[in-house]
Amino acid sequence: MKKVVIKIGGSVQERLSSSFFRDCANLVSRGWRSVIVHGGGPAINRWQGRMGFSPSFVNGLRVTDDTGLEVVEMVLAGTVNKSLVSRLEQAGASAVGLSGVDGGLIRVSQKDPALGWVGEVETVRPAVLRTLLEGGWLPVIASLGTDGAGCRYNVNADTAAGAIAGAIGAEYLVLVTDVPGIRTGDERVLKSITPGQIEKMVAKGEIHGGMIPKVEAAVAGLSQVKEVVILDGCSPGCLSMENGFLSGGTRIVTEEGMCDGAFSDVSAQ
Numbered sequence: 001m002k003k004v005v006i007k008i009g010g011s012v013q014e015r016l017s018s019s020f021f022r023d024c025a026n027l028v029s030r031g032w033r034s035v036i037v038h039g040g041g042p043a044i045n046r047w048q049g050r051m052g053f054s055p056s057f058v059n060g061l062r063v064t065d066d067t068g069l070e071v072v073e074m075v076l077a078g079t080v081n082k083s084l085v086s087r088l089e090q091a092g093a094s095a096v097g098l099s100g101v102d103g104g105l106i107r108v109s110q111k112d113p114a115l116g117w118v119g120e121v122e123t124v125r126p127a128v129l130r131t132l133l134e135g136g137w138l139p140v141i142a143s144l145g146t147d148g149a150g151c152r153y154n155v156n157a158d159t160a161a162g163a164i165a166g167a168i169g170a171e172y173l174v175l176v177t178d179v180p181g182i183r184t185g186d187e188r189v190l191k192s193i194t195p196g197q198i199e200k201m202v203a204k205g206e207i208h209g210g211m212i213p214k215v216e217a218a219v220a221g222l223s224q225v226k227e228v229v230i231l232d233g234c235s236p237g238c239l240s241m242e243n244g245f246l247s248g249g250t251r252i253v254t255e256e257g258m259c260d261g262a263f264s265d266v267s268a269q
């Protein structure tokens with residue numbers, strides 16, 4: 001059975017059209033066992049701001065103190081998760097919301113004491129997902145994790161999606177965001193990129209901020225997933241699997257020249 005993990009980035013969540021959600025529902029009805037993992041960075045920032053806190057990040061990861069974790073949980077497992085589930089239900093999918101804490105799905109350890117309650121993924125226990133997928137459900141997962149000792153952690157959603165894709169043996173990992181793919185210094189969008197090229201672009205600062213955990217998850221996923229693609233959720237038909245593969249976005253590939261043409265037609269947007 002074909003499996004796909006779709007990560008919906010917070011950057012784009014609130015702008016996704018009904019047709020995006022219908023495309024998700026259609027994937028399920030066409031036999032794709034699909035899992036949605038979501039972030040919600042901008043919504044968390046907004047709530048931290050309303051509560052008088054300023055968000056702070058290190059290499060794209062939110063420094064998460066006790067209050068920060070409460071906000072992250074309330075926003076990710078609360079409003080964001082429920083909003084996505086209801087939009088998917090409206091689009092005809094049988095969506096069910098849960099977080100990486102539920103069913104012990106995402107087991108983590110503390111990544112770095114300087115980041116506070118930020119989890120590094122240790123293992124994924126996909127039993128709960130298997131049960132849901134076999135029952136025809138579309139799981140929608142908020143990126144939280146547990147250490148098994150009663151502590152909960154904030155997990156970057158790209159990292160969570162990559163780990164889940166590997167654990168369930170997904171063919172595709174699709175990272176849906178607000179840009180048409182990875183841009184070079186001159187703003188052109190790459191059709192494909194290798195781990196070596198990614199390393200150089202990160203070192204030069206051409207890949208920065210929230211794109212860093214995305215490319216890290218993409219590179220980590222490469223050994224387990226057939227295809228990893230970063231694409232723009234607002235591009236119409238971005239999830240349509242023509243001939244079994246996705247046409248837009250930047251594909252992360254092991255060798256250069258695996259895609260025709262270096263740059264995508266969607267240049268600077």
Ligand SMILES: Nc1ncnc2c1ncn2[C@@H]1O[C@H](COP(=O)(O)OP(=O)(O)O)[C@@H](O)[C@H]1O
Pocket residue numbers: 008009010011012039040041176177178179181182183184206207208209210211212
């Ligand atoms: N080389 C790059 N190409 C494209 N986007 C990049 C690049 N480097 C950094 N970015 C930034 O990464 C952002 C996407 O990451 P992020 O905001 O965390 O999105 P999401 O919420 O979808 O995970 C883009 O909006 C862009 O500002």
Ligand SMILES: CC(=O)N[C@@H](CCC(=O)OP(=O)(O)O)C(=O)O
Pocket residue numbers: 008009010011038039040041042044060061062072118119143154155156157158210
């Ligand atoms: C540790 C860490 O940084 N966690 C992220 C979780 C949400 C996320 O990843 O949201 P995006 O999809 O919008 O990036 C955060 O707190 O913002």
